[in-house]
Every structure is written in structure tokens, then in C-alpha cells.
Amino acid sequence: MQEVVGSTPISSTKEKSVYEFHRRFFYYLSSLYFNQMNIKQEELKNNQIRSYSFLEEMYADPYFPDFLVDKGKAILIELCAQIEQQQPKDLDALYELSHAATDKFNELQEEFDENDSEIETAARDCIGMDFDFIARSYGFDADMEELIGTRDW
Numbered sequence: 001m002q003e004v005v006g007s008t009p010i011s012s013t014k015e016k017s018v019y020e021f022h023r024r025f026f027y028y029l030s031s032l033y034f035n036q037m038n039i040k041q042e043e044l045k046n047n048q049i050r051s052y053s054f055l056e057e058m059y060a061d062p063y064f065p066d067f068l069v070d071k072g073k074a075i076l077i078e079l080c081a082q083i084e085q086q087q088p089k090d091l092d093a094l095y096e097l098s099h100a101a102t103d104k105f106n107e108l109q110e111e112f113d114e115n116d117s118e119i120e121t122a123a124r125d126c127i128g129m130d131f132d133f134i135a136r137s138y139g140f141d142a143d144m145e146e147l148i149g150t151r152d153w
Helices: 013-037 056-060 066-086 091-114 121-137
Strands: 003-005 008-010
Touching: 056 066, 056 121, 066 091, 066 121, 091 121
Parallel strands: none
Antiparallel strands: 003 008
């Protein structure tokens, strides 16, 4: 069966690779755009998200420096803003956004290490639950493990 993107059939491996490159590049540019916006949680449209306490368990534990947890919270708020802006139509599109956010948590891991902390079991569970809450709040029945499928923590 031939793959179709929009109304255009994609038949060759090269066409698929070009499509995949452009798709990923679009998400990268979107990520840069949202990084520059410095979105505040109270500016988001979703009422559940606006009132939610992100990474609450990590803030409650002194093992996790608040300034790093703040960075993690910003990643999650940025993910919410991207969902609101791009309005993913299916789980694959949502997973693309959540994987980009997870990759940012992967980069943040080094800073945790430098501050005698790490994204370990308790943090992983807390972060995963917040990804799951975000997906459900925007009407997706997503697999939590797949939402953070690119994690290396």
C-alpha cells in the first residue's frame, strides 16, 4: 500500500526521507519560536492546564534544585503552547511534540548532574504523569511511555 501525505502519494524511500526531514525541521523551527515567546502558564487557553501544578513532587523534594525544576516546568508549558498552536490531529502528531519536549528534558539531565541531582525514578514518574495529564487535558488518550519514549533518564 502506498503512503499518502495530505493528498500526495509517497512511494520512494527518498521521498519519505525528504518528507520526514521537512516534518522534523518544521517542529524544530516551531520549538525555536516557542522558546523565544517565554509563554506563561496563565496565558494558556486550557483551563485545566492553567490551574495545574506542574512537577509538584519535584518542587516538594529538596533533592531537585528549584531552578532546574523551573526549567522542566517551562518545557512542559512550552509543550502545552505548541499543542494549542499546532492543534495536533492525531497521536502521531502529539508524540512528535512530546518527543521534542522529552529531548529537552534529556538535555536538562546534565544540569541536574552538575548540581548533585538527577532525573531518577521519582522524577521520571512525576514528569511522565505530567506529560500524561497534558495529553488528557487536550483530549488525547495517549500512552504515557510513548509520550516520553525518547527519554534517556
